[in-house]
Amino acid sequence: MGTSKWLDKEVTVLPGVGANRRQLLAKLGLYTLRDVLYGFPRTYQDFTRVWSPDELREEGEYLVTGELVELTERPISGGRRLVQASLHMDGSYLRLTWFLVHRGRGYTYIYNRLKGAKRLWAYGHAKRALVEWEMNSPEFFLRQPKLGLTPVYPLVAGITNKMRISWAQFALEHLDELYECLPSHLTAKYGDRHTAIRDMHFPGSWAAQKKARTRLVFEEFFLFHLGLQSGVAQADGWPHKVDGPLVKRFLEGLPFRLTVGQAQSIADVRADMESTARMGRLIQGEVGSGKTVVAQYAAVKAVESGGQVAIMVPTEVLARQMADRFRDAFQHLGIEVDLLVGSLTKKNREEVLKRLQNGELQVVVGTHALITEGVEFKKLTLAIVDEQHRFGVEQRQALGASSGADMLVMSATPIPRSLALTMYGDLDVSTIRELPRGRKPVDTRLIHPSQRERVYTFVTSRVKQGEQAFVVFPLVEESDKLDLKAAVQEMERLKAGPLRGVRVGLVHGQMGKEKDEILQAFYRHELDVLVATTVIEVGMNIPRATVMVIENADRFGLAQLHQLRGRVGRGDKQGYCFLIADLKTDTVRARLNAIRNSNDGFLIAEEDLKLRGPGDLLGLRQSGQPMFLLGDIVADQELLIIAAEAAKALLGQDPELDEYPTLKEELNRQRPAV
Numbered sequence: 001m002g003t004s005k006w007l008d009k010e011v012t013v014l015p016g017v018g019a020n021r022r023q024l025l026a027k028l029g030l031y032t033l034r035d036v037l038y039g040f041p042r043t044y045q046d047f048t049r050v051w052s053p054d055e056l057r058e059e060g061e062y063l064v065t066g067e068l069v070e071l072t073e074r075p076i077s078g079g080r081r082l083v084q085a086s087l088h089m090d091g092s093y094l095r096l097t098w099f100l101v102h103r104g105r106g107y108t109y110i111y112n113r114l115k116g117a118k119r120l121w122a123y124g125h126a127k128r129a130l131v132e133w134e135m136n137s138p139e140f141f142l143r144q145p146k147l148g149l150t151p152v153y154p155l156v157a158g159i160t161n162k163m164r165i166s167w168a169q170f171a172l173e174h175l176d177e178l179y180e181c182l183p184s185h186l187t188a189k190y191g192d193r194h195t196a197i198r199d200m201h202f203p204g205s206w207a208a209q210k211k212a213r214t215r216l217v218f219e220e221f222f223l224f225h226l227g228l229q230s231g232v233a234q235a236d237g238w239p240h241k242v243d244g245p246l247v248k249r250f251l252e253g254l255p256f257r258l259t260v261g262q263a264q265s266i267a268d269v270r271a272d273m274e275s276t277a278r279m280g281r282l283i284q285g286e287v288g289s290g291k292t293v294v295a296q297y298a299a300v301k302a303v304e305s306g307g308q309v310a311i312m313v314p315t316e317v318l319a320r321q322m323a324d325r326f327r328d329a330f331q332h333l334g335i336e337v338d339l340l341v342g343s344l345t346k347k348n349r350e351e352v353l354k355r356l357q358n359g360e361l362q363v364v365v366g367t368h369a370l371i372t373e374g375v376e377f378k379k380l381t382l383a384i385v386d387e388q389h390r391f392g393v394e395q396r397q398a399l400g401a402s403s404g405a406d407m408l409v410m411s412a413t414p415i416p417r418s419l420a421l422t423m424y425g426d427l428d429v430s431t432i433r434e435l436p437r438g439r440k441p442v443d444t445r446l447i448h449p450s451q452r453e454r455v456y457t458f459v460t461s462r463v464k465q466g467e468q469a470f471v472v473f474p475l476v477e478e479s480d481k482l483d484l485k486a487a488v489q490e491m492e493r494l495k496a497g498p499l500r501g502v503r504v505g506l507v508h509g510q511m512g513k514e515k516d517e518i519l520q521a522f523y524r525h526e527l528d529v530l531v532a533t534t535v536i537e538v539g540m541n542i543p544r545a546t547v548m549v550i551e552n553a554d555r556f557g558l559a560q561l562h563q564l565r566g567r568v569g570r571g572d573k574q575g576y577c578f579l580i581a582d583l584k585t586d587t588v589r590a591r592l593n594a595i596r597n598s599n600d601g602f603l604i605a606e607e608d609l610k611l612r613g614p615g616d617l618l619g620l621r622q623s624g625q626p627m628f629l630l631g632d633i634v635a636d637q638e639l640l641i642i643a644a645e646a647a648k649a650l651l652g653q654d655p656e657l658d659e660y661p662t663l664k665e666e667l668n669r670q671r672p673a674v
């Protein structure tokens with residue numbers, strides 16, 4: 001076990017692979033025999049049967065056969081030749097077409113082979129022409145090809161599919177060295193590893209291929225979740241006291257009634273905090289769903305139990321806002337709240353650090369500054385992280401790791417369950433689905449660019465009523481100078497024209513400290529309109545803001561648009577969102593209509609995930625690298641959930657995986673790079 005002789009050897013042990021091809025294989029990500037084993041086909045040629053004309057469809061590829069009844073060739077434009085053949089099959093005809101370079105090797109080869117043929121087998125996409133079917137540039141054979149599924153591998157110039165087939169066969173001869181890693185109750189369900197790998201390369205049928213893929217995707221997801229979950233759930237936390245007078249006073253003093261989702265989340269947090277196990281909980285809820293009160297409840301509970309609380313948010317502006325909100329809510333409770341951010345003066349910072357260390361300061365709100373060196377608590381028992389996807393898993397865990405503080409994570413991005421599982425597989429999830437009663441959904445409208453002036457006239461009228469507005473311009477890349485210039489120019493134009501007399505500020509991603517100052521000014525209502533790139537996406541709570549104007553709305557993802565829309569109408573006034581876009585295509589129209597017609601962030605997020613893929617959704621673009629080799633977190637969502645649960649069950653029963661040495665070894669070998 002573990003000491004494999006062959007699998008970890010370099011690809012140069014493959015027949016016909018020297019220094020040159022080794023470099024080519026590296027381009028395909030193949031370095032060792034193990035990589036070759038796991039270098040699965042991209043698709044298969046389906047030679048499982050020969051199809052008759054009335055079975056053909058326009059999708060998929062088909063193997064057909066017929067009598068060659070006509071063969072023509074003639075020059076066409078661009079120095080090419082058109083070769084056409086007609087197959088007679090069961091009373092109908094199929095036309096085969098090739099466009100070939102005049103006197104090129106392909107031309108000579110194809111034309112000469114066709115010339116002598118009587119019967120032909122062709123393989124390719126079928127298309128309906130006027131009355132007959134046709135295939136463009138099909139593969140063809142003069143004899144019936146071996147029936148079955150032929151793997152088609154990813155290739156680079158210099159590596160042929162034939163080579164890859166023979167190397168896969170070579171690697172499979174050493175398959176015995178690969179041990180089974182899944183426990184027997186799972187192999188009973190999903191099949192064994194050897195069969196799966198063999199059937200992925202050379203499946204006897206589509207059913208066998210499907211089963212093999214399912215087993216390997218399950219394995220991938222299962223290992224990922226074991227890695228994510230191990231070591232978190234079992235950790236000891238602080239057993240907080242049951243709710244006492246302080247918590248009661250906090251809850252009784254709330255100016256509103258809790259929604260069902262809030263009450264449930266608070267109940268979940270209460271149970272977690274009172275238990276001896278370390279809490280790891282995600283509160284997931286739409287913008288404006290009222291997550292803060294859940295965090296405040298947890299904080300009061302921690303303080304009442306004699307603990308300290310740290311709250312980490314992504315930016316200084318948000319930290320200041322959050323500190324204000326906590327101070328307001330805690331004033332009558334006598335709980336001390338202070339701020340720890342990078343811009344504090346040295347003296348100020350030292351003062352805060354001292355009060356954290358001696359326990360005088362009970363609640364601290366801050367940015368990354370909280371996880372920098374020199375920050376020590378007397379007794380940190382609760383760590384809260386807001387808007388988590390701005391932080392990495394490691395940063396999140398760094399906060400409160402040393403003291404084993406209970407962990408509460410709040411995310412305003414409603415993410416589909418599959419993605420929540422991959423991103424936060426180590427956390428339990430509470431969801432607040434509904435918005436507080438009485439909150440009116442934002443009135444969302446699609447506006448053609450030619451109507452834009454009317455939108456700004458409307459903005460001006462709202463500003464006169466003491467309300468505020470956002471105007472958002474998309475920058476594809478924060479570094480895109482051209483786009484930035486366009487945004488600046490547009491702002492100047494707005495200020496001179498439709499927004500004359502209105503106090504307008506501009507923020508963008510390339511600003512430094514100045515940006516925070518402008519955001520603060522907007523927050524304090526010293527500005528009426530904030531023109532921005534997407535930097536305002538996260539967390540700003542401006543109750544007076546009622547209008548959101550989004551220029552070039554078609555350039556945003558749905559989830560992003562929904563997030564932006566959530567920035568307005570948070571007070572008691574009606575919110576408006578104007579999506580300015582030229583509805584050039586049906587897709588654009590369909591997408592923007594989806595936003596206009598729905599206020600359910602979860603639905604929109606599911607839609608977005610389907611349309612754009614997971615990387616884009618969270619702005620995670622991992623240099624185009626999919627998270628998994630085979631698994632697709634959208635298409636294989638169900639399997640992902642099952643795998644997560646299976647991992648949890650196994651860790652619950654054997655936290656150290658002592659009974660599963662091969663599994664443990666596999667896990668250590670391929671720790672996910674989170």
Ligand code: ADP
Pocket residue numbers: 256257258259262285286287288289290291292293412436437541570
């Ligand atoms: P989130 O952080 O989830 O985006 P907040 O916690 O900032 O949302 O809440 C948004 C606004 O709704 C705040 O002004 C808050 O006081 C208010 N709010 C929260 N819960 C309720 C409730 N149950 N009823 C009425 N208003 C509420």
Ligand code: MG
Pocket residue numbers: 291292386412539
């Ligand atoms: Mg919030």
